[in-house]
Amino acid sequence: MEQYTRLKQIAIASNHFFEQEIKRFLRLWVIRNEDQTLLRFDQTLEEYLANDALRDFFLNTAHPVQTLLENSRVAGHLARSIDQVFFDPINGDPLLAPSEQRIYNLARRMDSEQMHVPFRSVQPNKQTEAGDTADIASYPEDSEELRYNSGNHFTSRPANANVFDEHSKSCIAKSGGNLHVLYKRGFLEERLQEVKEITALLHEQSVTDLQFFVICSRHSEIEGHYGTSIVIMDPVNPDFPKRVMTCDTLLKELPQHPRWWNHFVAEYSNVFGNAIAEIIEDISHPLQKVNVKGDDPYRHDWNCPYYTSSTANALADLxxxxxxxxxxxxxKEIYDAMKASMTDYYEAFGEIRERDDIQLINRKKRWLSGIEMISNLVKEFGSHSLWFLNRYPQ
Structure with a gap:
């Protein structure tokens, strides 16, 4: 308990210094850009800095997030390590500085999803005009869906495309030789067509070695759940797989198939014909908690991207x-070998970690995804935050 209290005090102090830095940053911006302070109206400078200056900065700056990240103190706070963050013991929300939350929320309003720091913002319709997160009590009385929503909490917000791209980059790096990692946006059927095309090309080149395809994508336009597959193709016979194994992550009673099984089979049948159903094997890992209406929204498990990333990496490693x-x-042998590789979710003896431990692991992964995106922005846009580049080198 004492350690918990101390961490909260450290977080509060860190947030306080961040607020001072943002206020200093905005004060200089106002002095240099008085013609762009459109929302000041009759506010005093101090009132304007506290209320609307950050929003004006976002509206009138070509690259507001990148400009903020050029300040090493700002970049350092936004990308601070998880052991410097205090999380609410009940709902798991991080204790963010008010201006920090505004930055994430205002970035969420930008057209480019590349600026959306994963999990740290709420949808624009849940924000005040200034960029604060609106109090649920201010929602309209008939807004049950807005009130009862996983998106209200850090631990249960769905991932955005930035998280998928992060996982894709790291897993695709394992490709090489006869291993092809197809970790792409889109749907399973598109990836399977790609498998056929690659294998047909290898057939024309007289390649005879077996080819392994690790696939991670959404199932279909009808069912957007993420899943992983491994397909073994023989270029000598490029029209039909030698072996197919699919991997879902939703909790289930073994050995029953996951609830998305029919979607796996349908997408494979669309590409390889109905006979494929006879050889599809199930190596699913029951990691993802089923969301039950009535649970507190922050208990909902929307960590499918992390579970599927873990399974895809395990298959590529094998x-x-x-x-x-x-x-x-x-x-079973393949399933057990995957568990040995997936140490983030399995104990050394092969048992799934306790639910509370998995939640903590996913919370850490979520925070690290934000750091990853922020560091990429610093590198991509050539920020002058040298301290940050030294801390997160390429």
Whole structure:
């Protein structure tokens, strides 16, 4: 308890210094850009700095997020390590500085999703004009869906495309030789068509080695859940897979198939014909809690992108390390080997970690995704925040 209290005090102090830095930053901006302070009206300078200056800065600056990140103190606070962040013991929300929350929320309003720091903002219709997060008590009386919504909390907000791109980049890096990682936006059927095209090309080139395709994508336009597959293709026979294993992550009673099974089968059948249903094998990992209406929204589990990333990386590692297992191993042998690789969600003896531990792991992953995106912005746009670049080198 004492450590908990101390962490909160440190977080409060850190937020206080951040507020001072933002106020100093905005004061200089106002002095240099008085013609752009459109929302000041009859406010005093101090009132304007407290209320609307940051919003004006976002409205009148070509690249507001990148400009803020050129300030090493601002960049350092937004990308601080998770052990410097205090999380509410009940709902898991991080204790953010008021201006910090405004930055995330105002960035969320920008046209480019590239500026949306994952999990740290609420939808624009849940914000005040200044960029604060609106109190739920201010929602219209008939807004049950807005009130009862996973998006109100850090731990349960759905991931945006930036998180998918982060995972895609790290997993695709494992490609090479006869391993093809197809970790792309879009849907499973598109990836399977790509598998056929690549294999047909290899057939024309007289390649005879087996090819391994690790796929991560949404199932279909009808069902947007993420899933992972591994497909073994023989270029000598490029029209039909040698082996197919699919991996879902939703909690289920083993050995039953996951609820999305029919979507897996349908997408494979669309590409390889109905006969494919006879060889599709299930290596699903029941990690994701089923969301039940009536649960507190912050208890909802929208961490599918992290679970699927873990399964995709595990499969890619197995192909690189023990391809014979992927070719000839039983589904149980492959399933157990994946668990040994997925140490973020499994204990050393192969049991799934306790639910509370998984929640803490996912919370850390969520915060790290924000750091990853912020560091990428600093590098991509050539920010002058040298301290930040030294801390997060390429």
């Amino acid at each position: 192909v690189n390390e023990v391809p014979e297992l992927i070719i000839n191993g039983t589904t």
